[in-house]
Amino acid sequence: MSTKKYKIEVRIWIEESEGPFLGIGKIWLLENIQKTGSITNAAKEMKMAYRQAWQLVQEMNQRAETPLVEKLLGGKGGGGARLTEAGKNAIATFYEIEKRINDFTQQEFQNINF
Template sequence: MGDNKKYSIEVRLWIEEAEGPFLGIGKIWLLENIRKTGSITNAAKEMKMAYRQAWQLVEEMNQRAESPLVEKLLGGKGGGGARLTEAGETAITVFYEIERRIKDFAQKEVQNLKF
């Protein structure tokens, strides 16, 4: 291993909480799509994922976060929808910030080790 073939390092990170994995890139994408589309239904469509699963992820995030990341609006004109709370916005920002730093570092390290 080491000379001809091209290898790179991939890094995956997530925020862990007492009960296990709490927030990774998948949920972050979901949050972003909820922000973009205004509803869980449309976010799920966007991501080609079942509404059911998207809803469950939101449910889990909201229950395990200190305060909900997504605010859900029930009934009314247009049936309702969902939007990010301040905590939800913060989660996205913080996650990407950490991810960027760690991935940047990882790239540098790999060059050093000429892998």
């Protein structure tokens, strides 16, 4: 009889009074905005409609204490978007919380058997 190794997987999201505020999907959107410098290009990277990405950004900005994304006005090179310090901190904090939870679950449940 073989012994199977099981691994606990945990998905997290951060909630506030209005419900879910930040989860992995929004974190990926923020990361893609940071990488591409654009909500449009971030949406394309994620195969998401621009309208949906823009609505998510607006929602995050309205619900956060300070905006996570700021739009850059157009000019010769066109507009774009970038993360604020709060946006960068949101990504780092989310991954730190996720790491701590995963470390705990792996340590706590390393020898589970069914």
